Amino acid sequence: MSLLERVQKDMVSAMKAKEELRLNAIRMIKAALLKHKADTMQEADEAAEMKILSSLIKQRRESADMFRKGGREDQALKEEAELKLIEGYMPAAAGEEEIERAIEAAMAETGITSLKQMGVVMKAAQAKLAGKRVDGKAMSEKVRSKLS
Secondary structure, three states: OOHHHHHHHHHHHHHHOOOHHHHHHHHHHHHHHHHHHHHHOOOOOHHHHHHHHHHHHHHHHHHHHHHHHOOOHHHHHHHHHHHHHHHOOOOOEOOHHHHHHHHHHHHHHHOOOOHHHHHHHHHHHHHHOOOOEOOHHHHHHHHHHHHO
16 A cells, blocks of 8 residues: 555544544645655655655654744644654654664775765665664764764
8 A cells, every 4th residue: 555545544534533633644744745746747656755754754843843942832742743643654763773883884884984974974874774764863963973
């Protein structure tokens, strides 16, 4: 079952259960997937779907931070609840030690010890974690701390 079909099915069940928050998050996911389909004139493959969901997650995180800074805790909690729902459609997240091992292996493979070439290490580590969800910002901080 494609992600779009799964989202459609979940949307129907959310409507029947009258779960407003879940329904809104699912509609947002569906709209993003359909927008991609309209823009590219083709169905989204798995990599494109994950990229779309990742961007939605990033938007929710940034919105929650902005709402907190603005003193709108209720809106920040709503954004975080949507974020959790979107994450439910993503593959399993890579664990801390798994990320550490990937970074160590990437550094050993590339032989890079300079902070100036951090991008090469990041790319190699992300390739080792392909198919798993990884927070790029957190991984970047770990690579930076190991290289400096």
